[in-house]
Amino acid sequence: MANIQEVAKKAGVSVATVSRVLNNHSSVSTRTRLRVESAIKELNYEPSMLGRNLRNSESRLLLVLIPSIANPFYTEIINGIQNTALSHQYNILLCETDSNPKRENIFFNMVKNKLADGIISMDPAVNKQKLTELADNHSIILCSEYDEEGSIPYVSIDSELAAYHAVKHLIQLGNKKIALINSDEKFLYARQRRQGYERALKEYGLPIREEWIYHTTQLDFQDGVHAMRMLLRLEEKPSAVFAVSDTLAIGALKEIKAIGLRVPHDIAVVGFDNIGFSNMTNPSLTTISQPMYKMGSTAATMLIHHIQNRKVESTILDHELIIRESTMG
Amino acid sequence: MANIQEVAKKAGVSVATVSRVLNNHSSVSTRTRLRVESAIKELNYEPSMLGRNLRNSESRLLLVLIPSIANPFYTEIINGIQNTALSHQYNILLCETDSNPKRENIFFNMVKNKLADGIISMDPAVNKQKLTELADNHSIILCSEYDEEGSIPYVSIDSELAAYHAVKHLIQLGNKKIALINSDEKFLYARQRRQGYERALKEYGLPIREEWIYHTTQLDFQDGVHAMRMLLRLEEKPSAVFAVSDTLAIGALKEIKAIGLRVPHDIAVVGFDNIGFSNMTNPSLTTISQPMYKMGSTAATMLIHHIQNRKVESTILDHELIIRESTMG
DNA sequence: GCCATAATTGTAATCGATTACATTTTTTTG
DNA sequence: CAAAAAAATGTAATCGATTACAATTATGGC
Structure with missing residues (x-):
């Protein structure tokens, strides 16, 4: 060349x-x-971008950190980010972190080293301390998962309220024994969704029973299968389940069928995220829809503003309950 | 800093x-x-990576081109690429092309400009000519989708043989009316899978009927739903369906159920890819398993060898038929 | 203690662009 | 037509590293 x-x-x-x-x-x-x-x-x-970047301290590249591309939850968000970025002449690079601090570090370094202009992090397990340090001198936005006390701008939904809506829906259908398949409560969203779950139960005078709350380590289908298996082994089985992610809910559906019970007749199921697949299951899945595209485009806009030294403010977007067959016979 | x-x-x-x-x-x-x-x-x-790269003409970054992260088919491949790359001190960046030549161009330029050391392309719609030009001076490997006549090294499976196996399985179960849900035959894999389908039919003396071959424009669930809907409207309905991707097959399952028919009793279904979801559907999906992790790690190894000016040879890996409920009552 | 040799360390060019400042060329003006 | 002003172009420093080559220091042998 x-x-x-x-x-x-x-x-x-x-x-x-x-x-x-x-x-x-x-x-x-x-x-x-x-x-x-x-x-x-x-x-x-x-x-040469290299020469140019070295001189200009600008790459017009944005990094998007996700724990795993296997999770379909990120698909639409990334679309939103991508389109917004492109319309501002920025390109995005997807970085799978596996929630591995070493890998994260590599991507952090890309920003420090001006190989990228900023980061949108969607990794709930990200090293908050390192990220905050980095955010002192660089542009970082949190998307979906965030830090309540932290100083890094974020865009997300009100998980507590969404969970409350989901559980309220189950209660209004007549369910009194509602289980929660939660992920690890080290994640903020998991804590918030549990709070919403408990608020709904309390509001309707239903007891909160620890044995009906199951924690998974990950968000794979198999974790959902396993969680449901455990819940169905209980003396007193729940009549409804709220899972904090669609992948878990779909695993739960699978296990309920496997054991010979019917959804929603014997057990109603609500998921969370409204991933593409949730409409393909049998029965189709009632779920909380996050405005994923909007979330992505908002995050991208915020990041670009931040890079341009404009002010950015954290945003909470609206969710929506999508009622499908898994709760409505 | x-x-x-x-x-x-x-x-x-x-x-x-x-x-x-x-x-x-x-x-x-x-x-x-x-x-x-x-x-x-x-x-x-x-x-600073920038200074270092500028001097060394090396970035230790590999680009992975995929049309869309929404397709779960790529998940395991990327895992394989990622792990292999990391073990050689390379990092990977995921590039969603949307099969958009403009976007591809950006990523091609990253390689030209030494911002990345090589490319693994999994985009079947990639601009072959531009890619070949780039491959003259840079390291490029094709993964999964490739060019028969082209000079770019690839790793893939024998799609024709795999399709042949899938259809043979359906025939051996007693099916005589087997439909094919194919994607656009501008893609090599689509042409190859059709050939395998036809070979199996011919071998067993079954007729090839054009109305039982449906072409979709994309690989989304909805395309599968729609294809199945069309096939079920035919005078003479097929008793089995072979879809060239699991996402299509899952859409087909959904539509068969919606219309009140049972799988596999009324219609047997075989997919292709063995994506994570294929085991979560109801009934679970019989499918062709590609050695995705292996494919990814092989592609990464080939690319790294190529960067090191070692010789690389195209590879064909083995597939496997995974029999599940959608063909076995 | 002196010289040859080996082990360290430093100087300055280089990678490929951008840009402040200097210089040259062109245009304008009286 | 000369001087002033404006426009166009060039020179050289700069970004942050690496490395060939030069220069210095340390070590060993006699």
């Missing part, structure tokens, strides 16, 4: 002039501009 | 010595090494 020197030589001008042509400076005469442009074409020259 | 100059000044040495410490050169005395190391710690210094 040719470099700017060769273009300059071929066009019979200095590198400065070539650079001016590249960056559309007005102070180049039409005649030289044309000469330079034809030299660029002839040599098939494309400017 | 401190730079190498400041470290040098603080340690009372030259930048060359600092660089030597950073790169573990043996010619640094223990005493100066310690002085430099403590200066690095004190200043919280981390070397």
Whole structure:
């Protein structure tokens, strides 16, 4: 690949002039501009991002941190991020962290090293301390999962309220024995959703029974299967289940069927996220829909504003209860 | 962030010595090494990738091109790529192309500009010509989808044979009216899978009926739903369906149920890919399992070898038929 | 203690761009 | 037509690292 020197030589001008042509400076005469442009074409020259970034301290690249691409929850969010970023001439790079601090570190370093201009983190297990440190000097936005006390701007939904709505829906259908399949409560969203679950139960005078609250380690289908298996082994079985993610809920559906019970007749199920699959299950899944595309585009806009040193404020978006077959016979 | 100059000044040495410490050169005395190391710690210094890359023409970053992260097919492949890359001190960046040439171009440029060392492309709609041009001077591997005549090394499976196996399985269960839900035959895998389908039918003396072959534009669940709906409207309905992707097959399952028919009793269904969800559907899905992790790790190994100027040869991996409820009562 | 040799360390060029400032060329004006 | 002002272009420093080569210091042999 040719470099700017060769273009300059071929066009019979200095590198400065070539650079001016590249960056559309007005102070180049039409005649030289044309000469330079034809030299660029002839040599098939494309400017090196590396050299440019080094000089400009800007890469126009945004990093999106997700724990795993296996989780379909992120799909629409990423779409939102991507489209918004592109419309501002930014590109995004997806970084799978596996919630592994070492990998995260690599991506943090990319920002420190100006290989990327900012980060949208959706990893609930991210190292908050390191992230906060990084946020002192760099642009970072949290999406979906956030830190209540932290100083990093975020966009998310009101998980507590959403869970409350989900459980209230189950109660209003006549369920009195409602189980919760939660993930690890080290995650904020898990704590919030549990609170919403408990608030709904309390409000309707229903008891909170610890044995009806099951915690999974991850969010895979298999975790849902296993959680449901445990709940169905209880002396007093629940008549409804609220799972904090659709993947868990779908695993639960599978296990309920496997054991010969019917949904929603014997056990009603509500999920959370409204992933694409939730409408493909049998029965289709009642769930809480997060405004995922909006969340992504908001996060991207916030990040870009932050990079431009504009003020950004954390945002809470609305959710919606999507009622399908798993709660309505 | 401190730079190498400041470290040098603080340690009372030259930048060359600092660089030597950073790169573990043996010619640094223990005493100066310690002085430099403590200066690095004190200043919280981390070397700039940008400066380093510019000098070394190496980024140790690999690009992975996928059309969409929504397709769960890529999940395990990416795992394989990621782990292999990491074990060779390479990091990967996921690039969603949306099969959009403009976006692809951005990522191609990253390689040209030394922002990344190579590409693994899994986008079947990738611009073959541009890719081939790029492959002249850069390291590129095709994964899963490839070009028969092209010169770019690939790793894939024998789609024709796999489809043949899938359809043969249906035939051996007694099915004589077998439909094919295929995707657009502009894709090589679609053409190959159709060939396998036809070979199996021919071998057993069954007719190939065009109305039983449905082409979808994409691979979403909805496309499967729609395809199945069309097939079920036919005068003479098929008794079995082979879909070239699990997502299509799952959509088909949904539609069969919706119309009141039973799987596999009325219609047997076979998918392709063995995505995580295929075991969560009701009934669970018989499918062709691609060795996805292996495919990913092979692709990564090939790419790294190519970057190191070692010889790489295209590879075809084995598939496996996974028999589940959708074909076995 | 002196010289040869080996072990350290430093100097300065380099990678490929951008840009402040200096210089040259062109245009305007009286 | 000369001087002043404006426009166009060039020179060289800069971003942050690496490394060939040069220079210095340490070590060993006699």
